[in-house]
Amino acid sequence: xxxxxxxxxxxxxxxxxxxxxxxxxxxxxxxxxxxxxxxxxxxxxxxxxxxxxxxxxxxxxxxxxxxxxxxxxxxxxxxxxxxxxxxxxxxxxxxxxxxxxxxxxxxxxxxxxxxxxxxxxxxxxxxxxxxxxxxxxxxxxxxxxxxxxxxxxxxxxxxxxxxxxxxxxxxxxxxxxxxxxxxxxxxxxxxxxxxxxxxxxxxxxxxxxxxxxxxxxxxxxxxxxxxxxxxxxxxxxxxxxxxxxxxxxxxxxxxxxxxxxxxxxxxxxxxxxxxxxxxxxxxxxxxxxxxxxxxxxxxxxxxxxxxxxxxxxxxxxxxxxxxxxxxxxxxxxxxxxxxxxxxxxxxxxxxxxxxxxxxxxxxxxxxxxxxxxxxxxxxxxxxxxxxxxxxxxxxxxxxxxxxxxxxxxxxxxxxxxxxxxxxxxxxxxxxxxxxxx
Numbered sequence: 478x479x480x481x482x483x484x485x486x487x488x489x490x491x492x493x494x495x496x497x498x499x500x501x502x503x504x505x506x507x508x509x510x511x512x513x514x515x516x517x518x519x520x521x522x523x524x525x526x527x528x529x530x531x532x533x534x535x536x537x538x539x540x541x542x543x544x545x546x547x548x549x550x551x552x553x554x555x556x557x558x559x560x561x562x563x564x565x566x567x568x569x570x571x572x573x574x575x576x577x578x579x580x581x582x583x584x585x586x587x588x589x590x591x592x593x594x595x596x597x598x599x600x601x602x603x604x605x606x607x608x609x610x611x612x613x614x615x616x617x618x619x620x621x622x623x624x625x626x627x628x629x630x631x632x633x634x635x636x637x638x639x640x641x642x643x644x645x646x647x648x649x650x651x652x653x654x655x656x657x658x659x660x661x662x663x664x665x666x667x668x669x670x671x672x673x674x675x676x677x678x679x680x681x682x683x684x685x686x687x688x689x690x691x692x693x694x695x696x697x698x699x700x701x702x703x704x705x706x707x708x709x710x711x712x713x714x715x716x717x718x719x720x721x722x723x724x725x726x727x728x729x730x731x732x733x734x735x736x737x738x739x740x741x742x743x744x745x746x747x748x749x750x751x752x753x754x755x756x757x758x759x760x761x762x763x764x765x766x767x768x769x770x771x772x773x774x775x776x777x778x779x780x781x782x783x784x785x786x787x788x789x790x791x792x793x794x795x796x797x798x799x800x801x802x803x804x805x806x807x808x809x810x811x812x813x814x815x816x817x818x819x820x821x822x823x824x825x826x827x828x829x830x831x832x833x834x835x836x837x838x839x840x841x842x843x844x845x846x847x848x849x850x851x852x853x854x855x856x857x858x859x860x861x862x863x864x865x866x867x868x869x870x871x872x873x874x875x876x877x878x879x880x881x882x883x884x885x886x887x888x889x890x891x892x893x894x895x896x897x898x899x900x901x902x903x904x905x906x907x908x909x910x911x912x913x914x
């Protein structure tokens with residue numbers, strides 16, 4: 478009897494295992510590639526009248542193992558059933574992005590993807606857009622919008638979002654007042670910060686259109702609360718808007734346009750922008766020149782609370798800026814010159830603009846001619862030409878690997894660290910013949 482019971486338990490165990498879905502990474506990769514095929518085959522996947530399907534590279538960050546849906550051009554990947562697998566070299570930065578490696582331009586996505594299927598589809602569609610955006614005529618411009626970390630920049634950006642949220646909650650034929658006010662807030666922001674328009678539009682034509690594509694294709698906006706929730710959760714989701722605001726405005730403007738004129742994106746080009754397109758599609762009347770009195774809304778759009786919140790945030794920002802100035806400007810630094818071959822990955826929601834001194838990246842991974850740098854505790858980039866990292870007291874500057882608690886630099890052969898112009902500073906430079914002897 479015990480033997481029969483043992484066999485029965487074994488059989489039940491095997492049956493249960495057979496019914497359990499394969500949770501291995503290759504199985505997940507195959508599932509995600511199936512999602513990509515579904516995305517591209519669906520009518521929503523043709524929103525740009527362009528095939529989004531193409532080479533996809535799924536990457537495990539911890540191991541750098543990769544899973545592809547097509548072979549590479551250099552024979553680095555090995556066929557495993559329907560997948561192609563391998564290991565991504567450390568010289569290649571990993572991020573959710575479009576990347577060229579082994580002779581192929583890929584849509585690169587990091588594993589694991591969001592557990593929610595709609596959110597996974599949104600992410601995949603966003604990154605699929607990035608791979609083809611050049612073919613659609615949209616450059617991958619990613620300027621940091623410093624003004625959106627200032628007190629007034631944030632106030633008028635948040636008021637713009639509130640006006641867009643109010644428009645979304647109104648019937649389509651009752652939205653004009655809210656939409657006109659949203660554009661007035663934006664125009665006043667441009668009046669306060671003359672360089673803002675070009676910088677904002679460049680990022681919206683890159684990340685804004687990509688995020689709109691993700692939202693549209695995934696269908697998450699069919700939930701009528703989804704877009705208003707983007708506004709309501711903006712401050713909590715994004716500590717700074719300097720490099721992340723377009724992830725909000727892209728879906729908001731894009732879906733507002735879609736609800737009024739489906740297919741608007743097919744006539745949209747790099748010469749266009751969201752506010753002007755919105756004004757055309759909704760027949761809005763927005764003055765060419767905006768005066769301050771036009772944006773005085775007397776408490777509407779949550780104005781009073783926004784102003785109070787931003788006043789408190791500005792106090793905290795100034796304290797934080799002082800700390801960054803001490804550590805990354807005034808203190809001893811390791812300075813790295815950046816070339817056109819530089820590539821890096823970072824968290825766009827955590828940047829800290831530092832005015833004329835550049836932008837602080839709390840974390841990043843960068844590769845360049847000199848090697849690879851992994852930062853876990855603040856680096857400052859200026860003009861995309863120079864990178865600065867703090868040198869803690871007692872840092873040992875020797876060898877090809879230099880490591881502190883906040884960063885690790887691995888130099889390739891032919892590069893070295895030498896003393897900089899300022900006392901206490903060091904620079905990474907190419908070795909001369911005399912240095913190698």
